[in-house]
Amino acid sequence: MNIVKHTSNIPQQYINAVCIFLLLFISLELFSHETAGSFNSYRIPERAIEFPDTDKYLTIVADLHTHSVFSDGHVWPNIRVSEALRDGLDAIAITEHLEYQPHISDIPHKDRNTAYRIAAEAAKNTNLIVISGSEITRENPIGHMNAIFIEDSNKLISLDNSKIIEAAKLVEERKDEVAVHGGMDAANHLALASLWPVANAVNKANEQGGFVFWNHPTYKVNNGIATPSKKHIEFIKNGTLHGIEVVNENIFSEEAFAIALDYNLTIIGTSDVHNLIDWDYPSHQNQHRPVTLILAEERTKPAMKAALMNGRTVVWYKNLLIGKENNIQPLLNAMMRIDSARYQDNSEILEVTIKNNSDTKIQMTNLSDYSFTSNHDIIEIPAQSAINLNVKTKEQLSSISLEFKILSALVRPKIHPTIILRSKIASD
Numbered sequence: 398m399n400i401v402k403h404t405s406n407i408p409q410q411y412i413n414a415v416c417i418f419l420l421l422f423i424s425l426e427l428f429s430h431e432t433a434g435s436f437n438s439y440r441i442p443e444r445a446i447e448f449p450d451t452d453k454y455l456t457i458v459a460d461l462h463t464h465s466v467f468s469d470g471h472v473w474p475n476i477r478v479s480e481a482l483r484d485g486l487d488a489i490a491i492t493e494h495l496e497y498q499p500h501i502s503d504i505p506h507k508d509r510n511t512a513y514r515i516a517a518e519a520a521k522n523t524n525l526i527v528i529s530g531s532e533i534t535r536e537n538p539i540g541h542m543n544a545i546f547i548e549d550s551n552k553l554i555s556l557d558n559s560k561i562i563e564a565a566k567l568v569e570e571r572k573d574e575v576a577v578h579g580g581m582d583a584a585n586h587l588a589l590a591s592l593w594p595v596a597n598a599v600n601k602a603n604e605q606g607g608f609v610f611w612n613h614p615t616y617k618v619n620n621g622i623a624t625p626s627k628k629h630i631e632f633i634k635n636g637t638l639h640g641i642e643v644v645n646e647n648i649f650s651e652e653a654f655a656i657a658l659d660y661n662l663t664i665i666g667t668s669d670v671h672n673l674i675d676w677d678y679p680s681h682q683n684q685h686r687p688v689t690l691i692l693a694e695e696r697t698k699p700a701m702k703a704a705l706m707n708g709r710t711v712v713w714y715k716n717l718l719i720g721k722e723n724n725i726q727p728l729l730n731a732m733m734r735i736d737s738a739r740y741q742d743n744s745e746i747l748e749v750t751i752k753n754n755s756d757t758k759i760q761m762t763n764l765s766d767y768s769f770t771s772n773h774d775i776i777e778i779p780a781q782s783a784i785n786l787n788v789k790t791k792e793q794l795s796s797i798s799l800e801f802k803i804l805s806a807l808v809r810p811k812i813h814p815t816i817i818l819r820s821k822i823a824s825d
């Protein structure tokens with residue numbers, strides 16, 4: 398037969414070598430299946446979120462608010478890790494609700510560090526930094542707060558059994574909410590845990606060196622306007638509340654941004670993801686999770702915490718960058734540059750190539766006196782792209798300076814930063 402004829406021409410040593418190689422390959426494949434190391438290959442280029450480092454700092458891409466089945470999320474914590482790797486994040490925080498435990502009957506876990514431990518284990522052989530955290534959960538007006546970089550989540554919750562009757566009364570009063578809270582066990586747990594004063598939990602987080610921020614300050618607020626309560630102001634004044642979510646999921650709050658500036662709180666934006674990230678932010682529709690860009694000296698947890706404590710963040714939400722001027726400005730300087738500037742033939746029309754070295758689309762308006770041959774004053778540079786502007790300079794210059802207002806960035810509510818791009822002009 399044909400096949401026999403063929404193989405008979407191949408030396409036996411060669412066949413043996415191929416067989417050994419195939420066996421080795423198959424066994425390696427079997428044993429390498431689903432190992433933590435394989436997560437490294439999960440990065441999906443079109444999903445990966447990329448911003449350049451600034452002159453002074455590394456730009457760390459972080460999502461500081463995520464959930465799993467260990468509170469009210471719907472996935473195991475290792476999925477948060479693989480999603481973060483797919484999105485090219487540098488860091489995620491695991492922040493389960495301490496008090497709100499709708500899966501408590503099916504997934505009882507005495508140790509509230511479990512979700513973090515599972516996620517940290519899953520991320521072991523990857524570049525992802527997993528940050529421990531917890532969501533301290535109370536009714537409004539104090540609402541929810543995340544404590545991250547904590548050592549032991551168990552210390553942030555206390556169930557005082559002497560208050561069981563008081564808690565049972567609270568559950569009875571609101572029995573129509575029991576099903577929403579995950580049944581009787583979960584409702585009793587939530588009521589009892591919520592009776593522990595919130596200041597105790599915040600203090601315990603601070604004793605561990607935690608960074609604490611106020612979550613979704615417009616959640617269940619009828620007029621949608623974030624307003625700090627007396628307790629928030631007390632925590633801010635005594636230095637135990639350090640940041641505020643200006644963006645949570647799909648909501649941006651200008652009032653929260655104003656509160657951050659007024660009280661010098663760190664600006665945070667998070668996904669607060671409960672489902673699969675791709676369900677909430679479908680990449681095929683060009684969506685991305687909100688992230689906090691942390692301007693840190695190093696790619697380490699202590700450096701990230703120091704940056705957060707010092708307010709060095711910019712939030713990326715939809716197509717908008719939100720941050721304090723002293724953080725936005727160096728980021729814009731790193732993101733944008735004139736790549737080339739030269740006169741067309743011997744004309745007085747300067748062809749300027751402006752590059753956007755980031756994943757956000759830049760929308761800007763011209764502030765200089767020059768006009769352009771093929772653009773009006775509102776200009777867009779798509780993510781990771783460049784555009785050509787033909788500038789009418791009226792005479793041949795040796796250098797150019799163009800000023801733009803960046804409409805897709807905010808340094809205060811309704812106030813946009815400006816940037817001046819300078820370049821020498823190449824002479825032929």
Ligand SMILES: [Zn+2]
Binds near residue numbers: 532
């Ligand atoms: Zn919350």
Ligand SMILES: [Zn+2]
Binds near residue numbers: 462464532669
């Ligand atoms: Zn949450």
